Amino acid sequence: MFALDGVLGALNVPELEVAKLRSLLEGYADDLGTDDLVRPVPGSTFGGSSAGGNLGHHTQLAQQVLAGALKDMVTGLRGQSESLREFTYDVGLRDEETTADMTALATATACISAPSAADSACALPPSATSQGSQGGGED
Amino acid sequence: MPSTFHRDRLATALANANEDQVVAAATNWQQSADLLLGVAASIRNASPEAKQLIGGQTGPAVDAAFTQTAEAMELRAQEMAKGGEALVAASEALRSGMTVHSGFSQPQSPGAQPQLPANGTAEELEAYGKDVSAWSNRNAAYEAAHAQQEEAARRVLQQMEEAFAGSTGTMKEIHQIPDPEPSGPGVGTPGASGGGAGVAGVPAAPGQAGGGSGGAGWAPLSPTNTDPGHPSVPEVTSPNPDQGGSGGEPPAPGSTGAVVGNAPPLTSTGLLGETSSGVTPGGTTSGSVGSPSAPTGGPTSGTGGTGGTAGVVGGALAGGMFGAGAVKGALFGTSPSGATAAKPIGSGAKPAGGGTLGKGTAGTGTAGKGTIGKGVVGTSSTVGKGTPGSKGTGSAGKGTTSGKGTTSGRSATVGKSAGAGSTGSTGKGSAGGRPGTPGTGAARGTAPGQRGSAGARAGAAGATSAGTGRGRGRDDDAQHRDHLVFEQDWLDDEGTGPGVLD
Numbered sequence: 001m002f003a004l005d006g007v008l009g010a011l012n013v014p015e016l017e018v019a020k021l022r023s024l025l026e027g028y029a030d031d032l033g034t035d036d037l038v039r040p041v042p043g044s045t046f047g048g049s050s051a052g053g054n055l056g057h058h059t060q061l062a063q064q065v066l067a068g069a070l071k072d073m074v075t076g077l078r079g080q081s082e083s084l085r086e087f088t089y090d091v092g093l094r095d096e097e098t099t100a101d102m103t104a105l106a107t108a109t110a111c112i113s114a115p116s117a118a119d120s121a122c123a124l125p126p127s128a129t130s131q132g133s134q135g136g137g138e139d
Numbered sequence: 140m141p142s143t144f145h146r147d148r149l150a151t152a153l154a155n156a157n158e159d160q161v162v163a164a165a166t167n168w169q170q171s172a173d174l175l176l177g178v179a180a181s182i183r184n185a186s187p188e189a190k191q192l193i194g195g196q197t198g199p200a201v202d203a204a205f206t207q208t209a210e211a212m213e214l215r216a217q218e219m220a221k222g223g224e225a226l227v228a229a230s231e232a233l234r235s236g237m238t239v240h241s242g243f244s245q246p247q248s249p250g251a252q253p254q255l256p257a258n259g260t261a262e263e264l265e266a267y268g269k270d271v272s273a274w275s276n277r278n279a280a281y282e283a284a285h286a287q288q289e290e291a292a293r294r295v296l297q298q299m300e301e302a303f304a305g306s307t308g309t310m311k312e313i314h315q316i317p318d319p320e321p322s323g324p325g326v327g328t329p330g331a332s333g334g335g336a337g338v339a340g341v342p343a344a345p346g347q348a349g350g351g352s353g354g355a356g357w358a359p360l361s362p363t364n365t366d367p368g369h370p371s372v373p374e375v376t377s378p379n380p381d382q383g384g385s386g387g388e389p390p391a392p393g394s395t396g397a398v399v400g401n402a403p404p405l406t407s408t409g410l411l412g413e414t415s416s417g418v419t420p421g422g423t424t425s426g427s428v429g430s431p432s433a434p435t436g437g438p439t440s441g442t443g444g445t446g447g448t449a450g451v452v453g454g455a456l457a458g459g460m461f462g463a464g465a466v467k468g469a470l471f472g473t474s475p476s477g478a479t480a481a482k483p484i485g486s487g488a489k490p491a492g493g494g495t496l497g498k499g500t501a502g503t504g505t506a507g508k509g510t511i512g513k514g515v516v517g518t519s520s521t522v523g524k525g526t527p528g529s530k531g532t533g534s535a536g537k538g539t540t541s542g543k544g545t546t547s548g549r550s551a552t553v554g555k556s557a558g559a560g561s562t563g564s565t566g567k568g569s570a571g572g573r574p575g576t577p578g579t580g581a582a583r584g585t586a587p588g589q590r591g592s593a594g595a596r597a598g599a600a601g602a603t604s605a606g607t608g609r610g611r612g613r614d615d616d617a618q619h620r621d622h623l624v625f626e627q628d629w630l631d632d633e634g635t636g637p638g639v640l641d
Contacts, residue, residue, distance in 0.1 A: 017192045024185060028178045037171040038219060041164040046229060047156030047236075049148075049296075051303035055229060058310035062222055065314040066168075069215050070175075073208075080204065087197060 018088050022081040029077035038066045141285035145292035149240050152299060158233040165226035172219035179212035218313050225306035232302035239295040246284035249277035 040063045043056030111122035186205035190198040253270035256263045 014192055021185060021189055021192075024181065028181070031174060031178060036167070037174065038222075039164055039167045041161065041226065042157075044155045045157045045160045045164075046303065047152045047233065047299075048154035049152035049299070049303070051300045051307070052152060052156065055303045055307045055310065058307045058314065059222075059226070061316055062310040062313035065316075066171075066215065066219055066222065070171075073175075073212065073215070076208065080208070084201070087193070 015088055018084055022084045025077045025081040025084070029074045029081070032070050032077070033074040037070055038063055040064075040067075141282055142289060143285075145289045145296060146240075146243060149236060149292040149296050152296060153233070153236050153240055156233050156237070158230050158237060161226055161230035161233060165223045165230060168219050168223035168226060172216040172223060175212050175216040175219065179209040179216065182212070183209035221309050222313055225309035228302050229306045232299040236295050236299050239291050243288050243292075246281050246288075247277075249274055249281045252278075 041056070041059045043053065043060055046052035046056045046059075107123050111124055182205050186202045186209070189205060190202035192198070193201055253267055253274055255267055259267065
């Protein structure tokens with residue numbers, strides 16, 4: 001399985017480091033996802049004047065906007081973590097596909113690299129051999 | 140009684156205020172901003188490492204995403220921090236207001252004014268002089284203390300409003316929700332609805348009808364406040380000397396009442412040479428006071444006393460006591476609430492004959508704060524008695540005029556109207572009438588109204604406009620307010636008030 005190891009090395013994706021990165025993002029999302037941030041301010045807190053009521057009203061609007069932004073940030077952080085997870089998954093999937101490719105390559109190579117003609121054997125389908133011959137002829 | 144207007148405003152402004160809650164919120168917002176900045180810094184630091192670790196095309200993409208994330212978080216953190224600072228400013232303003240408010244105390248009363256001893260000896264008179272001098276000093280200190288507190292309240296209120304306005308601007312920058320376009324009548328339109336009218340008992344010199352003033356009523360401190368969902372918080376319901384005036388505040392003595400209406404004021408000269416202005420509102424003015432066809436009494440003049448201009452006309456005035464913003468409604472004979480116009484005696488339409496009782500009723504209407512009462516008109520040779528049960532935020536005033544009959548025979552008319560004020564002091568106005576010669580007509584009017592002028596003026600104005608005036612025209616409100624703004628500059632002169640009123 002030397003070929004598989006080579007492929008993983010070429011991808012150069014340390015899964016452990018990515019997992020740590022995802023953990024950080026999840027932690028940030030947890031930190032920002034609490035209800036304790038940018039707490040609402042009751043409108044009456046500023047007193048009974050018109051200016052106070054006005055301030056209370058706009059403070060509530062601002063708090064809602066900021067809280068909404070925080071909520072979006074939490075969603076985004078979790079989304080980034082999920083993206084990294086999917087990326088890692090895709091890399092793993094590609095590794096599996098690559099392993100299959102490498103197996104085929106080894107099989108093909110085995111067709112060629114028998115120690116003696118008596119030992120020659122090919123597991124590849126005849127069509128493949130035929131196609132390979134045709135291709136070589138064309139070249 | 141010294142004004143407590145600004146102190147009342149301050150008390151209202153601090154009602155339900157919770158400075159600690161604002162401080163806690165400010166701290167929370169600041170801490171939230173700090174936390175967000177910390178996360179942003181962590182992500183920014185991790186970004187190059189992620190790029191390096193992941194590599195390929197994905198690595199730079201992750202780096203860009205993380206950098207973008209960190210920048211956005213830093214911006215949000217800045218907004219949170221600004222919001223926190225705005226809350227801090229508001230809390231400081233609230234604290235200042237509370238500190239000033241808690242420092243208020245009731246100034247020591249000067250006590251009752253010494254009374255001049257009747258038939259006093261020289262010693263008694265001398266002692267009286269000393270007592271008066273001492274009382275004057277105490278009273279001056281008393282009023283100065285009130286004035287000082289009023290000024291302190293006004294200043295801290297201004298500071299609070301400025302701080303709140305600044306913080307509101309910051310919050311608006313954060314939420315960036317535009318104020319919707321105002322629709323319909325604006326917020327804080329004058330409480331000018333209501334009406335009612337004075338009642339004319341006898342003919343009167345039109346010049347005796349003082350112009351009603353005010354009508355602007357309460358307006359919010361922030362006139363541009365049209366935000367949806369934000370309940371307007373009434374500031375103070377008491378007359379506001381700084382804002383637009385109201386029917387409850389008397390004009391300066393001898394001053395011309397504000398013109399609230401479309402037509403120019405009527406002006407004539409009273410018996411004592413005073414010139415006062417009547418008001419011709421935009422509505423029809425049938426049944427005006429002092430119609431020449433009135434059979435009773437002659438030209439009747441009167442002057443207001445210390446309470447203001449000659450406000451009472453021949454006993455014909457229903458004391459229209461208005462709360463804030465009611466004057467305009469009164470000037471327009473018919474109020475939206477269904478006030479009906481008075482038909483004063485002696486009007487061209489229905490002249491009352493001698494020996495009969497003419498009767499007219501003033502409309503009843505609801506003013507901004509007070510209600511206009513109704514009155515009954517007295518006629519010649521009889522006694523008419525007006526009972527305008529009006530009340531408002533003003534105080535009682537009294538005006539008396541006497542007139543001289545110009546026709547032979549004897550006719551006497553007593554019209555009487557009364558409006559009860561709820562607060563304030565009492566002003567009296569009187570003018571001695573000359574006895575009639577061939578025939579004597581006497582018109583006597585008593586209109587307890589606000590400080591002798593506001594009620595009388597309003598009543599007069601109502602009587603003058605007792606026809607089918609308009610209750611309220613929204614289209615005219617702006618114009619009316621413009622008039623009021625111009626006419627009521629005197630109201631800002633706080634030093635004038637106590638001296639006049641007391």
